[in-house]
Amino acid sequence: MIYVVEVPEQAAPRAWFAYDEADFARKVEAGDARQPWEIFDSLSPRELLDDLGHADIDAAARERYPAICALGDSHGWDTALYRADHLLGAGVLSPEPVSERAALEAALAARGGVTCVYYGDRDAIGAFEGADPRIAGKDHWHARRALYEQLVALEVLADDN
Template identity: 50%
Template sequence: MIYVVEFPQQGKPHAWFAFEKEDLLHKIYVTDTRKEWEIFDVVTARELLELLGKVADTTDARDEFPAICSLGDEHGWDAPLYRADYLLGDGVFQTEAVSETDACVAALARRTQSYKIYWSDSQATAALESDPVIIDDYWAKDALRGQLVALEILEGIE
């Protein structure tokens, strides 16, 4: 399991879990205000033009979409281009690889004042006694502990 504790600008910290990395990414995508392809995408200049109903390297495409054609000229029409708006800026494409996980974590970081991610049951359990951020915030500790109890990783107090 993966556990996330969010510290919003206003209100109490809250915690949630994901079964595995793919579930974490899915939950971030569906709760974000941006489209999935704005958070993370890999596409070629040719594919971008095809999505717009244009053929790569034509006068028509160059007249209407010079920026996309510039990407095709500079990097090749079939080179993978990475988009991750929260990391790179709105609508920026680059050839240097960006991981989907990093792009989604950047989306999470943008929507909350701060956050903590624990990538396993043992990390989350240990955080209750060793992470100063959790130890020093009653509501954060309570929220994380509540998730661990709900998922039967820890026993509840009777």
């Protein structure tokens, strides 16, 4: 399980969960104004041209899509290029690897406030018990309570309060 605690600047904290990485991606994408491929994508210059209807890297492709061709010429036509708009900037393609996890966390962070993501029951329980300074202490009681309620709802913790 993946647990998320969102503490918006002007609203009550909320906690939610995802079953796995794919579910996490779906839920982050559903709450974002950007398209899923703008949040995270990985493809080569050759794949980009092919998606645009140019199976061949010819003069017509070079004339119509000079930026894509420049990427292919400089980085290699089959080199993976990463897009993560919240992390790299809108429309930026980079040959430096970007993990989908980092891109999704950046999308959550772009919503403002504080966002905490815990990959597994142990990390989430630890955060509830005070191991994460972003939600520790009495000033962050509501955030920890939201996480606690999520953990109880999923029967990770017993409701003994």
